[in-house]
Amino acid sequence: MTGTLAPGCSRTVLLHPEISRATIVQYAGASGDYNPLHHDEPYAVERAGYSSVIAHGMFTMGLSARLVTDLVGVESLREYAGRFHAPVVPGDALTGTVTLTGTTPSATGVLHCFEVQTLNQHGQLIFSGTAVAELPA
Amino acid sequence: MLVAEIRFPVDPVHVMLFARAVCDDNPAYCGEGAVVAPPTFTEALQQFIPGYPWRPRPGEPWPASAKGSTVVLHAEQRFTYTRPVRVGEVLVARKRTGNSWQKPSRAGGVLSFREIVTDFYDGNDAVIVSSVAVEVELGADR
Numbered sequence: 001m002t003g004t005l006a007p008g009c010s011r012t013v014l015l016h017p018e019i020s021r022a023t024i025v026q027y028a029g030a031s032g033d034y035n036p037l038h039h040d041e042p043y044a045v046e047r048a049g050y051s052s053v054i055a056h057g058m059f060t061m062g063l064s065a066r067l068v069t070d071l072v073g074v075e076s077l078r079e080y081a082g083r084f085h086a087p088v089v090p091g092d093a094l095t096g097t098v099t100l101t102g103t104t105p106s107a108t109g110v111l112h113c114f115e116v117q118t119l120n121q122h123g124q125l126i127f128s129g130t131a132v133a134e135l136p137a
Numbered sequence: 138m139l140v141a142e143i144r145f146p147v148d149p150v151h152v153m154l155f156a157r158a159v160c161d162d163n164p165a166y167c168g169e170g171a172v173v174a175p176p177t178f179t180e181a182l183q184q185f186i187p188g189y190p191w192r193p194r195p196g197e198p199w200p201a202s203a204k205g206s207t208v209v210l211h212a213e214q215r216f217t218y219t220r221p222v223r224v225g226e227v228l229v230a231r232k233r234t235g236n237s238w239q240k241p242s243r244a245g246g247v248l249s250f251r252e253i254v255t256d257f258y259d260g261n262d263a264v265i266v267s268s269v270a271v272e273v274e275l276g277a278d279r
Contacts (some may be wrong), residue, residue, distance in 0.1 A: 016160060030151070030158035032183035033189040036199050037208070043199075048208050051203075057211045062177040072163060074173050076159035079246045085195030 005071060010099040013070075015118065019055055019092045027059040055088035058122050060127045064118045067098035072112065072133040082116065082129025093121040109134045145185050145228040147174060152224050155181055155239065165234070174222040177214075177267050179257055182230050213271035220265050221256070230260045230266075235269060242275075249274040 003013055021039070028034050029064070036043040037054055044053045061082055069077065088094065096118040106109045111134055118127040152174045154164035165173050183189050190200045224226065235252025242248045250273050257266040 004272040026174075027158040031181050032186075032189065033191050034193050057178050058177055058214065060174060061157065061214055062155075062161075062180070064160050065159070065176045066163075067160075069163065074163075074176060077176055077218050077221070079215070079217050080176050080212075083213045084211060132200065 005089070005098075007100050007102055011067070012095060012097045013067060015066070015094045015096045017093050019088055019090055019094065019107065021090050024053060024055045024090070027056050027062075030129050031056065033058070033088050047051065050087060050089070052089045057084035057127070060084065060088055060094065060118060061129070062100045063094065064096050064127055064129065065131075067096045067116050068114050068131040068133065071098065071114075072135060076110070076133040076135050077131065078134050080129065080131040081131075082127050084127055085125045087122070087127055088120065091116065094126065095119055095121075105137070106134055107137050113134075141186070142252075143182060143185050143187075143230045143232070145179075145182050147178075147224055147226050149221055149224045151181060151184070152178060157259045162209050173223045173224065176218070176221070177217060178222055179215075179216070179228075179255070179268055181271050182255065182257075183218045186274075208275045209272050210275065211270060212273040215269040218265065219263070222266060226259060230274060231258065246275075 017105060024038050028038055033056055038049055038056055038080050039053055041053055044050045065080060068080070096116060099115045101111070101113045111132055114131040116131060117128040120126055143164050149171050152171055153167045155178050156163065156175050159175055161175055164170055166175055178203065232253065233254045235254045237251040239249050250271055253270045253272065255268045256264045259265050
């Protein structure tokens, strides 16, 4: 089941309307990653040269996973990979697009291949990735 | 080289908190009906790593907090799954170092990349999730 998505078709979702410092701290608490880049403004600005604290890359990857799992569920996921292109700072809005790029028969079903892209409100690419789900034939 | 083996109990409250943190209200992750964890949940292994450097400790400075030292960023991440992580199971994570390489930065310095590979084993000693994190170290000349 991939909802109404056919090969070559895409679906775009507003993943988060406005990332806040609380959003970032919430992820730090759940993941256990308290790297000060993510919550200590002087450290992030003076030491690392960012305009502000930045969200964890894995927050964005986790947020973006929904693009695929909302279509195919969690049980069928076989691969999920991606690259972090630009930082997310407080005030950013994130929008994700998932595209079903193709399907291939496998030994036990059909592999569905997806591309994922997450952009901020300026249209800047934040995260790009791929996913593979194995669904019944 | 195997660098660590860590026991990772998959607690339902932890799964719920993680799902909330990635803004995913899928009922499979939350409440009494929770059965599985979100795809990136294994990142929360950090909570169980003894001496994890990015966990605050009273009186101890952050690693490499002196001015002019390097900053390490997470550049890329890959997961492969044979099945999802299930609520209530106890995993064992085995971490090892993967490949490492360097390339010139646009600023004229050097970017150093390294892979951290973590395999998550279930109670039958079968790998259910493999995670490869690619980290990049930005030199003080960035």
